[in-house]
Amino acid sequence: MKSSPHRVRDVMTHGVVAVGRDARFKDIVERLEEWKVSALPVLEADGRVIGVVSEADLLPKEEFRDSDPDRFTQLRRLSDLAKAGAVSAEEVMSTPAVTVHGDATLAEAARIMAVRHVKRLPVVSAEGILEGVVSRGDLLKVFLRPDNDLADEIRRDIVDVLFPAPVEPVHVIVKDGVATLTGRVGDPERIPLAARLVRGVEGVVGVDCRLAVADTG
CATH class of the missing domain: 3.10.580.10 (CBS-domain)
Known part of the structure; x- marks a missing residue:
């Protein structure tokens, strides 16, 4: 791709x-x-x-x-x-x-x-x-890039790198250029970094980062 x-x-x-x-x-x-x-x-x-x-x-x-x-x-x-x-x-x-x-x-x-x-x-x-x-x-x-291409790139170059072993799968959905990330991860400090990196992907119009920190207690 x-x-x-x-x-x-x-x-x-x-x-x-x-x-x-x-x-x-x-x-x-x-x-x-x-x-x-x-x-x-x-x-x-x-x-x-x-x-x-x-x-x-x-x-x-x-x-x-x-x-x-x-x-x-x-x-x-x-x-x-x-x-x-x-x-x-x-x-x-x-x-x-x-x-x-x-x-x-x-x-x-x-x-x-x-x-x-x-x-x-x-x-x-x-x-x-x-x-x-x-x-x-x-x-x-x-901004004409297909939503599927954007989602694939976000998963491959950002999600899989920042969250190689999430507590539960991180889901990436892109619709009309707006990327939505959901799931639970172990490192809270990486959540704002993920949002910033996704925003920097060429063709992304906006980011809705709904990642949550897993409850380890």
Whole structure:
């Protein structure tokens, strides 16, 4: 049985659309529309990611198309005004690109997206070569894992390890991603640990830990 996909490379999209630094503004817009994405990696000829051009990078051209911003706006929106006059990917892209490595955990990728306010991350090798793209939707794929797979993993990797000789069998039931543990065990200190480990299994939505301590008196 396949264990939880803990790494970005397990869920990323391998077929990636990208543009070169000389790509023209209109070509970028057409590529975004054609592939139904909100951002594109910008590559050097050797495949290294040097930036990302997103819809947000392109919008200033429309925002300032027929406006004459005052000096305060010019100073405050200097970068956006420069992008409004851009005609190529090199001029309009955000750089350096916010990227992630394929061996990063899904939690690490999610944290980068949240902190940097991006929806997609180019996945790069140690040399910065583009290997794929991971999106918010890709990170959510783990929640599509079948309940039976989750239950099997919890039994094998957590319950059987923490409670090799329970006082009575520990039962694991997963329904709609919520894992319920019942049974009686001898070591009370391992109960909260079990709940924490189950919560960390990729695809688990919630944990209902009903394990009880056996009465040895």
